[in-house]
Amino acid sequence: MTTAQRKIGSGFGPRSTATEVLDGIDLSGKLAIVTGGYSGLGLATVRALAAAGARVIVPARRPEIGRQAVVDIDGVEVDSLDLADLASVRGFADRFLAAQRRIDILIAGAGIMACPETRVGPGWEAQFAVNHLGHYALVNSLWSAIAEGARIVAVSSAGHQLSGIRWDDPQFTGGYDRWLAYAQSKTANALFAMELDRRGRDLGIRAFSLHPGAILTPLQRHLSPAEMIERGWIDGDGNLVDPEFKTPQEGAATQIWAATSPRLAGIGGVYCEDCDIAEPTDSDEMITGVRDHATDPDQATRLWELSSRLTGLDASASH
Numbered sequence: 001m002t003t004a005q006r007k008i009g010s011g012f013g014p015r016s017t018a019t020e021v022l023d024g025i026d027l028s029g030k031l032a033i034v035t036g037g038y039s040g041l042g043l044a045t046v047r048a049l050a051a052a053g054a055r056v057i058v059p060a061r062r063p064e065i066g067r068q069a070v071v072d073i074d075g076v077e078v079d080s081l082d083l084a085d086l087a088s089v090r091g092f093a094d095r096f097l098a099a100q101r102r103i104d105i106l107i108a109g110a111g112i113m114a115c116p117e118t119r120v121g122p123g124w125e126a127q128f129a130v131n132h133l134g135h136y137a138l139v140n141s142l143w144s145a146i147a148e149g150a151r152i153v154a155v156s157s158a159g160h161q162l163s164g165i166r167w168d169d170p171q172f173t174g175g176y177d178r179w180l181a182y183a184q185s186k187t188a189n190a191l192f193a194m195e196l197d198r199r200g201r202d203l204g205i206r207a208f209s210l211h212p213g214a215i216l217t218p219l220q221r222h223l224s225p226a227e228m229i230e231r232g233w234i235d236g237d238g239n240l241v242d243p244e245f246k247t248p249q250e251g252a253a254t255q256i257w258a259a260t261s262p263r264l265a266g267i268g269g270v271y272c273e274d275c276d277i278a279e280p281t282d283s284d285e286m287i288t289g290v291r292d293h294a295t296d297p298d299q300a301t302r303l304w305e306l307s308s309r310l311t312g313l314d315a316s317a318s319h
Contacts, residue, residue, distance in 0.1 A: 012275030018048035028053035036110030038066035044252035083134025093141035131185035143315030148204035160186035164293030195300035197269030206268035
């Protein structure tokens with residue numbers, strides 16, 4: 001079976017930075033939305049896009065903190081959005097649509113990882129709800145404002161390798177495992193981008209997913225120092241010691257590459273890493289590559305249909 005998951009020789013690599021992948025790319029007149037854009041990788045992404053000329057909107061669950069984070073960046077605005085609350089998603093979308101603006105780039109980067117068992121909305125498992133369903137609802141609510149030629153980028157993770165979609169119990173009602181829940185949500189990000197690309201490509205809308213690399217950011221807020229020491233990420237003083245970890249600028253590079261690179265013209269629906277398209281893997285080492293369960297078109301369609309039933313949204317159905 002052929003696969004689109006093949007490197008294309010981008011000229012960039014794991015240590016390339018967001019600034020480097022944007023060299024020579026002018027985003028003047030473009031509008032980008034970056035969820036999670038006020039800390040960690042998201043903030044590095046916003047800085048790079050704005051420096052290249054884009055107008056950037058940062059939806060934030062805590063907008064006052066978001067405004068403080070981006071106060072020194074020209075061309076950035078903050079609005080309120082809680083991805084765990086469909087009414088909040090609709091409110092953000094309604095405000096955006098009322099302004100009659102067009103979206104050229106949407107980076108779905110907000111997320112939570114390995115949190116204690118938490119239920120949101122009608123009892124949804126929080127990681128699946130925030131990392132996937134909230135972004136699914138956001139894109140579908142904004143569908144009419146997405147411009148021809150736009151790119152939508154879902155930030156997944158190598159963590160997807162630990163679990164496919166648990167079709168018999170996606171909400172973990174039969175027993176919670178915080179890492180499997182995170183893994184499922186990251187597989188969902190990849191499958192969402194795949195199906196979104198299939199549904200949007202005739203309209204000129206392309207979608208990608210990616211693993212940004214390992215980066216020490218607020219994403220690890222639910223892990224204790226002892227856990228991170230045991231994993232070899234930090235030392236007893238809290239200093240980063242794992243040489244494989246990237247800086248936020250390096251971590252932001254792949255999502256910006258997916259959102260802007262001319263090398264990806266005519267391509268979509270693929271999972272990327274290290275500023276290139278990722279290769280398939282069946283290794284247990286969980287370092288690089290993408291699992292078959294995250295690139296299965298039938299599962300991508302099935303997830304879209306499940307997400308539509310759960311959220312009551314499917315704007316693409318009218319096209």
